[in-house]
Amino acid sequence: MEKIAVITSGGDAPGMNACIRAIVMTADQNDLEVIGFGHGYRGIVEDLNQPLRPNDMRLVSQRGGTILLSSRFPEFKQDKIAKQAATVLDQHGVGALIVIGGDGSFRGASHLARFWQGQIIGIPGTIDNDLAGTDTTIGFATAVDTAMEAIDRIRETAEAMARVFLIEVMGRHAGFIGLHAAIAGSAEAMLVPELEPQPKLADLADNIRRARKAYPDSSYIIVVSENLWPGGIDELSRALGQATGVTCHAAPLGHIQRGGRPNAQDRILSMQLGQSAVHAILDGSRTVMIGIEQGHVVQVPLHLTFQRDKPLDQRLVDLQLGLQQINFASNDARESA
Amino acid sequence: MEKIAVITSGGDAPGMNACIRAIVMTADQNDLEVIGFGHGYRGIVEDLNQPLRPNDMRLVSQRGGTILLSSRFPEFKQDKIAKQAATVLDQHGVGALIVIGGDGSFRGASHLARFWQGQIIGIPGTIDNDLAGTDTTIGFATAVDTAMEAIDRIRETAEAMARVFLIEVMGRHAGFIGLHAAIAGSAEAMLVPELEPQPKLADLADNIRRARKAYPDSSYIIVVSENLWPGGIDELSRALGQATGVTCHAAPLGHIQRGGRPNAQDRILSMQLGQSAVHAILDGSRTVMIGIEQGHVVQVPLHLTFQRDKPLDQRLVDLQLGLQQINFASNDARESA
Amino acid sequence: MEKIAVITSGGDAPGMNACIRAIVMTADQNDLEVIGFGHGYRGIVEDLNQPLRPNDMRLVSQRGGTILLSSRFPEFKQDKIAKQAATVLDQHGVGALIVIGGDGSFRGASHLARFWQGQIIGIPGTIDNDLAGTDTTIGFATAVDTAMEAIDRIRETAEAMARVFLIEVMGRHAGFIGLHAAIAGSAEAMLVPELEPQPKLADLADNIRRARKAYPDSSYIIVVSENLWPGGIDELSRALGQATGVTCHAAPLGHIQRGGRPNAQDRILSMQLGQSAVHAILDGSRTVMIGIEQGHVVQVPLHLTFQRDKPLDQRLVDLQLGLQQINFASNDARESA
Amino acid sequence: MEKIAVITSGGDAPGMNACIRAIVMTADQNDLEVIGFGHGYRGIVEDLNQPLRPNDMRLVSQRGGTILLSSRFPEFKQDKIAKQAATVLDQHGVGALIVIGGDGSFRGASHLARFWQGQIIGIPGTIDNDLAGTDTTIGFATAVDTAMEAIDRIRETAEAMARVFLIEVMGRHAGFIGLHAAIAGSAEAMLVPELEPQPKLADLADNIRRARKAYPDSSYIIVVSENLWPGGIDELSRALGQATGVTCHAAPLGHIQRGGRPNAQDRILSMQLGQSAVHAILDGSRTVMIGIEQGHVVQVPLHLTFQRDKPLDQRLVDLQLGLQQINFASNDARESA
The missing domain is CATH 3.40.50.460 (Phosphofructokinase domain)
Incomplete structure (x- = not known):
């Protein structure tokens, strides 16, 4: 396996670019080539490809949005469209595809896996943090x-x-x-x-x-x-x-x-997930999402990330419900004092 | 004259606090006392006063909003309410009132001038910049x-x-x-x-x-x-x-x-206007707004600030209309090239 | 137990004010009174106290620094100075003291515990993150x-x-x-x-x-x-x-x-620790630090926080060492291509 | 005249990119072509050119630094180096050169004018604001x-x-x-x-x-x-x-x-100067700096911008000297009160 492809898909999220950088740097150190397709799945189908090289990555981590551009592409649910994407990937000799996106993007990835033999790795990128299998997501x-x-x-x-x-x-x-x-x-x-x-x-x-x-x-x-x-x-x-x-x-x-520049937490997370995704590819993983749980990088079967709901952290819910409670009795007491 | 009062009135604007600081520091150097009334004109009527001292001013310039609080107070148009304000000001021995606000606040100031003998000085504070007689306003x-x-x-x-x-x-x-x-x-x-x-x-x-x-x-x-x-x-x-x-x-x-921290331009403007307002009081000015035109501090009769419309700078209008114009012909040419 | 005292000690850190807010709000809901001493341990000794009430807390979480002020106070190592502090705390009827600070502050707290019978709770507040027993610290x-x-x-x-x-x-x-x-x-x-x-x-x-x-x-x-x-x-x-x-x-x-406004992560951490500190007091804890490990609030004996070194997260060290490695061979290959 | 060249030279300043955008957009509307040379004067000599087109300009105004890169290039003082630059400009059919930079850059421009017949227009770009003939400079x-x-x-x-x-x-x-x-x-x-x-x-x-x-x-x-x-x-x-x-x-x-994103004031200034520079070229100006004085765009002979010192605004000096003066007497009075 010599070539990795990357797309960002669905709503963009701050940190996606830092993630792309980590993928490109890590791939380069392992003598893998990286190409990006613009505009998410649509870009694969339409073959909007570009090479991604280490020296192009020095000023991207700082920026919001995604240098690969993104899109919503509901047509990708059709089998024939997904098959076209598989053909394009094969034509480029791509052995692994990294999809940075949210649940819709991962549904798309699962769909593609039916028609394409390469490794597919998901990286959770959405400001909404609504993906199971990871404590947090890029951009949140x-x-x-x-x-x-x-x-x-x-x-x-x-x-x-x-x-x-x-x-x-x-x-x-x-x-x-x-x-x-x-x-x-x-x-x-x-x-x-x-x-x-x-x-x-x-x-x-x-x-x-x-x-x-x-x-x-x-x-x-x-x-x-x-x-x-x-x-x-x-x-x-x-x-x-x-x-x-x-x-x-x-x-x-x-x-x-x-929008906006990713903060340090998002950049660090993004790079950790990006590096781990390339390692996962080298290790032979396929059709998994790279997530983070309690500080540890984990791999989760892709379909489990969007089929379950992720609950809020109850401790934080209790924190806010506690702090927002105004003690009117205390105020009355002080008033009458 | 020994005592100055300050209010912020109408919509708050970033820089108002820096202006208050400059007033307090400049007054102190000239051995004038400063009191603030909370919540604009309403605070005068309800006598919500507090002393304002130099040492309280060290951390206020950085903050948005207004430490004196503000309010809209349409009741102030009534003669009897304005007279009450005049009485409160006299009771405190206030010789001059500085009003930081927009056109509604200056209408109020003009109204108050009918019933109160002290000096009234306006300082333009509104993010909208819609006051004649000054190139720019605090917060814009x-x-x-x-x-x-x-x-x-x-x-x-x-x-x-x-x-x-x-x-x-x-x-x-x-x-x-x-x-x-x-x-x-x-x-x-x-x-x-x-x-x-x-x-x-x-x-x-x-x-x-x-x-x-x-x-x-x-x-x-x-x-x-x-x-x-x-x-x-x-x-x-x-x-x-x-x-x-x-x-x-x-x-x-x-x-x-x-909201938000005032930028440097607004802080500098605010302090310049605040210092000049105290100087104007010492010089005997009354019922004027302290404005800035082409870098110079100017005094404008209060009523002229809200009776005229201020036009946009036509050069900036032309700048934007120029820059936003897309040369489709040029694009077509490139496309067909 | 009816009264809690709070100090911030050693170098200030963004988030200390959010922590104070959480302490005051949580105490109020539990009908506990809170006083703050200014300038850390020095303020206890010199009895620089002020009441801390919920309504004063609405605009503090946003601000860097510490509204209680802080100081380094090496004199506190002397037994007689620590005893003076104990006396002042007793005179105020303080039943528990919360110390927000770093390792020097916790050494001071351990020292004070020899002379004072009240509960002492530490909260890790230092930008350096160099305290064992907690994954992260306020301000980091x-x-x-x-x-x-x-x-x-x-x-x-x-x-x-x-x-x-x-x-x-x-x-x-x-x-x-x-x-x-x-x-x-x-x-x-x-x-x-x-x-x-x-x-x-x-x-x-x-x-x-x-x-x-x-x-x-x-x-x-x-x-x-x-x-x-x-x-x-x-x-x-x-x-x-x-x-x-x-x-x-x-x-x-x-x-x-x-300096600077605490980011969301620091505010949330600060409030979580502050709320937990009050709960710990109600539960009878003493001479512990409230920390956070893998998302869970934990209690750690105070002396363990400064007697051990905390290692860096090796996974992040590997991340950076990996990403910073430039593949010169790859560059040479491209150059010669 | 059909082709304009642009360089940024000397220390970079936030706003330079917004200025480049305005030049490119304005040129395009007037059917002029724009090329940029990288790394300032060195880039002309070494012919490091690139076309600059409207559609590449949409995301540059927001960014600090300079997309054209810059450098200090003392060798340009040599006649033979300047002549080389003239030759390169002529080979490209460049009719006008816009130099965004500070006094060193304008000295270079004056030097070049001895050997090159095209129009040379300077735009003041330096955070130091130390150029005569303009109230302010890009980046200040x-x-x-x-x-x-x-x-x-x-x-x-x-x-x-x-x-x-x-x-x-x-x-x-x-x-x-x-x-x-x-x-x-x-x-x-x-x-x-x-x-x-x-x-x-x-x-x-x-x-x-x-x-x-x-x-x-x-x-x-x-x-x-x-x-x-x-x-x-x-x-x-x-x-x-x-x-x-x-x-x-x-x-x-x-x-x-x-570094850092240019603020609104710098972006507006930069675009105003950039647009005006292209207009000046169309009007036949040569060897001038486009500056701004009291809101008006002005043209100043290049050599006058670095041969005179620009004084500080005395009103602002007085403002600071006034505000920073602590009235110790007032403090003593209050203390003893």
Whole structure:
């Protein structure tokens, strides 16, 4: 086996470029050649290839996005399209394909494995961290930092004006970004999909009302996961405003969470996974994801990464639920003192 | 005259704290005492005062928001409320009041001047930069940097996925943030209120379509001022998507533009204005705004700051309109070459 | 037990304030009162106390440094000084003391335990990460991010001018910051105290020479731990310059690594440890450090944290040693192709 | 005239890439072709050319450094080397050369003009801002922001530990970065070359001593320009430490000031100058620098930019000298109150 191909697929995530660098450097030391296909699976099918060499990698780790470009490519589910990809890979003499992406990308990889004999290695790259088999994914830590910095900014103006803000963060259908951003941003409340039971509107409103009464000059921030509340945070803000009599401002963070320079944690993770992926190829692994669990690099069968749900870390859920609890009795006591 | 009072009023802006520091330091060197009232005009009326001393100022310039807190207080338009404020100021022996804020705050200051004999000095503090009589306002430069950094992040993911984004920036009814952010973010198009004539939907759509055809793998970013397009960027994104057949993503930046550490430009401006305001008080000025024009500190009668519109710098408008123009002919030529 | 005291001691670290917040919030929910003593152990002895209340905590997590201030206080090793501290704590009715700091602070805590009957809980707060019994310490992740961002900046100018840079990072006598910053910064070489054997000057010089020959237009960055090379990086730069004939620029990062807003990882860690410390007090623990190992909060006898050396994660050492290895043979092959 | 060449020369500065983008976009709209030579003047002599096209420019404005690379090339002073450059330019059919750089680069440009008939246009690109004929230069505003952020970080740890810091900033032989960073960082003292008379060691020491006495728990920061104090800030720190009995910490910021993403101000300036340079070429200008004075783009004969010294803005000097003055009398009064 002499040639490795790499794609980034699905939503881009900060750290993908650092991962590509590690793949290229590690391959080079083992005398393997690396080519990249642009735009994910589509790029394989359309043969949009380029050589990836060590000297091109010196300034890429620092950058967000992906130098290989990415795309969503639902057509890849069709057998004939996947077969075309297999043909292109064979024509290039590619012996192993590394796919950096999320669950959709890994479904695609599993599909491709039916038609292609090469080794396929997945690397978890998604800001949402919603892949089983790995504690964290490329881009997640940076997305949390970005969301936190945005919350910090909003906190300053919210505090200056004593305002209530609902801040919507990404995560697709998982609450990882929401939970971590809520803790890091010292949020007064948090709405993420995994909470059981979900907080009721009446309880949220009650908490806001009591907090405003106890601390009238203070800000109040609720972190809300996307795709959770029907009508989104605009609707939730209206409902809470009506229930409390307090204007509730909606701040959706949106796509800024996807970009930006990867932080150190994401770069280190990315390079660790990239290096390990090449080692796994040399060791003969196939159709696995390279993940990280409790500091150890692990290999997980690809299909297990998207067939199971990954739970939030309950200790962190308890941390936030604990910290966000306002002791109104204590405040009353102090007030009356 | 021995005592100066300071308030921050209306929307907070990064740099207000640096301005307060300069006021306090300069007053102290001239043996003037400074007190602050919290929450803007409301704080005067409710006598929410606190002493402001040099040694408390060492860590404030770095912070966004306002340590004095702010508020919108429409009740201040009533004569009897303004008279109450005058009474409180007199009770404290305040000889001069410095108001850091925007046009609403300066209207309030003009109103107060009818009932209070002390000196009133305005300092332009608003991220929107929509005050006549000064080239720039406290917070504007930082807001532009914040918007630009957000555009940079979105650019990375937009480029990775070859997407079209509409990014909505603040500015109330003025296009200053929009114009500067569009240039700094290398936007492909810009919609700000001052453009004459306003770009038509059909022309925008046509440009997007041609750009996608010429550069199918590229991002395309339109910076749009708030309060401009009926229905906002959500509606505009839908309309453009329909007209072009290309998905157009909407990204409203919202309140993150208001917070954050002031950049150097804003801190220097803020301190210059704060120091000059105290000097103006010592020189006997009253009912003026301290502004900056072409590097020089100027004094402008307060009412002139909100009765006139401030135009955009036409040279910068021309800069952006020039840079954003794609030479499709040149592309066609290269393509056919 | 009704009252908890908190100090921050030794070098400050980003995240200490988030930790204080978590302590205060958690204590309040459990109807415990919290006081802080300023300037570490010195503040106990001099009784520089202040109440710490939930409502004061809303804007502190975001800030670097420590709101309680810190100091080095070698006098605390004297028995009579420690006894004075015990007396002050007793006078305030303090039942438990939380010390956020590094190994010197924990030695102080162990010393105090000889003279004071209250519970003493340590929380690891140091950017150097050189405490056994915990995978990481408050401030470490942020310091790595800061060092990495500095390296990124230097990389840009180094690349523009094709220069060799030696960048000195903190860490006292441990290589944690050096190792993590080298990986995150894609350094071409790394000098940290734990490497066995230490790279020789001749080998370093040889690598630089060969890299310059293979890639004459490229930057080359060596990350060097402080307190490692006799004469520091100035001396090492001179020596390498002489050995290679290439100018080697020295860039000591210095104290910027200690300040700055804590990143999300540090805030979450800090709050987790702070909350756990209060729970540990309620559970009756004494003279332990609250640490984190593989995601789990653990308690470690205080004296074990500073009597053992903590090794680097060998997997990360291997990662960097692998990635930094330039395959000159591969380059030669390409050149001759 | 159909072809423009561009080089970046001397020390790189954030914003150079945005300037290159503006040149390429503007040229393209006017049907001019642009080529870049790598590594400054050396790249012309060695004919290291590359085409620069609009579609390559979409992701460059955001980046520090220079995509064209730069170098110092003293050999260019030789007539025969300059003649070689002229020959290469003629061989490519270049009609105009744009040089982005500082005074050394403009001396080179003047030299080249003796041997080459094409139009030569200079654009001021240096973080030091030490070019006459323009109020500011590409990279200066970003360097000030970078220095300020470093001072902010050091301020936090200095405050936590009540320390005195001397922070050395860049500027070559000019105090622009020093002055602006001192104001923006709220420095307690400033040493820049233009001060007349220079502060004496005894006075600095006296101020530190008095400040420590009046505010023993506070930080004290002195911003010092490079190349000013014999022996640098290490020597000055030792001398001040000896004179005051207080440890004075030295923090040289070094090359981090040169890198980093350009801020909005620098990007806008860069694009304005780049666009104007192409317009100047179309208008037939030759051997001028495109500068900016009070918001207006101006043209200045090249040799005037490096033959005169540019003074600091005296108003900003007065601002800092005013703000940094501690009113000890006021403190004594309060103390005794």
